Amino acid sequence: MTAAPATTTDAPTPTPPTTAAPTARPTPVGRVYRFEVAKLLSQWRIRVLVAACWIAPALFVAGVSQQSSLPVDTLFGRWMDTTGWAGPLVTLGFSGTWALPLLTSVVAGDIFTSEDRLGTWRHLLVAVRSPGRIFAAKGLSSLTVLLAMIAGLAISSSVAGVLVVGNNPLIGLDGHTLSAGEAAVRVALAWACVLAPTLALAGLGLLGSVLFGRSPMGLLLPAVVAFAMQLALMLPLPVAVRLALPGSAFLSWNGLFTEPAQLGPILVGVVVSLVWAVAATALAYTVFVRRDFSGNGHDTAGRRAITIGLTPIAALLVLGIAAIAPFSSVTDSGITQAKVNRSVATAFAHLYRLQTTQLHRPAVTEQQLRTSAACNRGGGSRTPEGAGNDWRCVVSWRLPGSTAVGRAIYQLDLHPDGRFMADGDGPKQVNGYFLVRTPDGDAPNPLWQFDANVDLLSTPK
Structure with a gap:
């Protein structure tokens, strides 16, 4: 007698619970910022420029102050052998005309272009996962290096002047005598005034670096704009046009050394420069976050550069002239x-x-x-x-x-x-x-x- 085959019932296989795939979070801005600062300072030309800003002004002031022939054609140059506070003002005049535009071009004008040259955008985006955070970190890192350079120019020239010549009173631009303490405060304020136009050039540098990609025009844009403004300011422009240019703030600090201080051109120049800085940086950010990073490089067509970069800046200049005109003159030079x-x-x-x-x-x-x-x-x-x-x-x-x-x-x-x-x-x-x-x-x-x-x-x- 054979046994009947046992019947088996197939039990359903339990389905493992599903878990959501972990979402990668963007890297914090602070970490990216430190990485960008380290990248900037790893470049030999940046290290050389930072060192030069902290050493060259001291050597210049110490050397010129001991000469029998002083740069009398330069503002405050005739007092370099009398007071140590004339040296940093001579350095400031040179820096506003030549040094700061060139430094801004090298730092801010190359901050995005370098990634296009090396083709490293995709690697950076994979690591950070946020174009906005990349832009913020790069902008802040370039600003940090620029501030270190400006601090070097101001501090080294001031220390050298005081040590070599002495902490003596300074003759102001209306002939009155400023005590050593007053001179120190006004020298510091004068250097603070040029931060605003430097920020404006830095914003233009970021915009050019984003717009032109691997093209050298991005690197040259701040210097070209600064020198064009310097040439324009040498012309007998109406007051409203002159003060609507951010480059006027590189010159208007002179008014700090009169009694009473001529604060009108200074305040207008600082406000105009800050508006230009914000506008240029906002344009650069808008273009950057909308950019297609799928290619190895990036070169913006000239027409797009004009419509996105030149047109808004020109409109900003017109608006600045219109805003300043009620308080000055659109036809006169202001010199009567x-x-x-x-x-x-x-x-x-x-x-x-x-x-x-x-x-x-x-x-x-x-x-x-x-x-x-x-x-x-x-x-x-x-x-x-x-x-x-x-x-x-x-x-x-x-x-x-x-x-x-x-x-x-x-x-x-x-x-x-x-x-x-x-x-x-x-x-x-x-x-x-x-x-x-x-x-x-x-x-x-x-x-x-x-x-x-x-x-x-x-x-x-």
């Missing part, structure tokens, strides 16, 4: 006869008191001198306004207890930004010679040549 008369008379009165102290004569005040100036252009044949080297001034003053009126003649070379150099043309015992004979020996004559400034936004009295 009344302003020149007042600036020359004020500076002469302050410097006359300084010469009086040198000669150990009885002290006088500006009120007692009752100084006035009568200035004209071309011997009265030209309209007395605007920049030019044909200004001629006759300064008059009275000494206490005397009925005689003293007179001195000056030839002026007046720049479009309002700064001028007055060159004494007699009499010899007042301003006709570069030395003055004092009881302590010959000393530089403060009335022979002096620099002063016309406030382009002030209202003539």
Whole structure:
């Protein structure tokens, strides 16, 4: 008898629970920022530039301050052997014209271009997983390196000036004397003022680096724009146009060294520069996050660069002119006869008191001198306004207890930004010679040549 086969019931196989695949989180901005800073500082040219910014100004100030021939054609250059605070201002003038535009080009103008050259975008995106965080890290890292360079220029030139020449008072742009403490504060503020136009150039550098990819135009854009603005500012532009250019902030810090300070052009220049910086950076960010990274390289067509980069910047310039126009003039240079008369008379009165102290004569005040100036252009044949080297001034003053009126003649070379150099043309015992004979020996004559400034936004009295 055979047993019946056993019947088996197939039990259903349990399905393993499904778990959601882990989502990779983007790398924190702080970590990417540190990585980008390390990448920048690993480049030999960046290391050389940072070192140069911390060493070269000190060598320049120490060397020039000991020379018998000073750069008198440079603002504050004539005082480099008198006070240590003139050196950082001479360095600032050179930096605003040449150094900072070039440094900005090398740092900000190459921050994105280098990835296009090396074809490393896809690797970076896989690691970070966020174009926005990459842009933020690269922008902050370039800003960090630029700030380190600017700090080096300011600190090294100041330390060298104080150590080599001394912590002495500084003669301002209206002839009044600033104490060593006041000079230190205003020098620091002057360097702070150029941060805003440097940020504007850095924003343009980021925009050019994003727009032009591997093309060298991205690297050159900040320098080209800066030098174009410098050339424009050398022209007799209307005040509204001049102040609507961010490059004006590289020059308007001069107003910090008058009493009272000429703050109008400074504040306008800083605000305009910051607006340009924000606008250019926002444009760069918009283009970057919308970019296709599937290729090995990136080169933007010229038409797109014009529509995305040039057109908004041109519109920003027009809007800036329109915003400044109600507070200035869209046709005038801001340099009038009344302003020149007042600036020359004020500076002469302050410097006359300084010469009086040198000669150990009885002290006088500006009120007692009752100084006035009568200035004209071309011997009265030209309209007395605007920049030019044909200004001629006759300064008059009275000494206490005397009925005689003293007179001195000056030839002026007046720049479009309002700064001028007055060159004494007699009499010899007042301003006709570069030395003055004092009881302590010959000393530089403060009335022979002096620099002063016309406030382009002030209202003539």
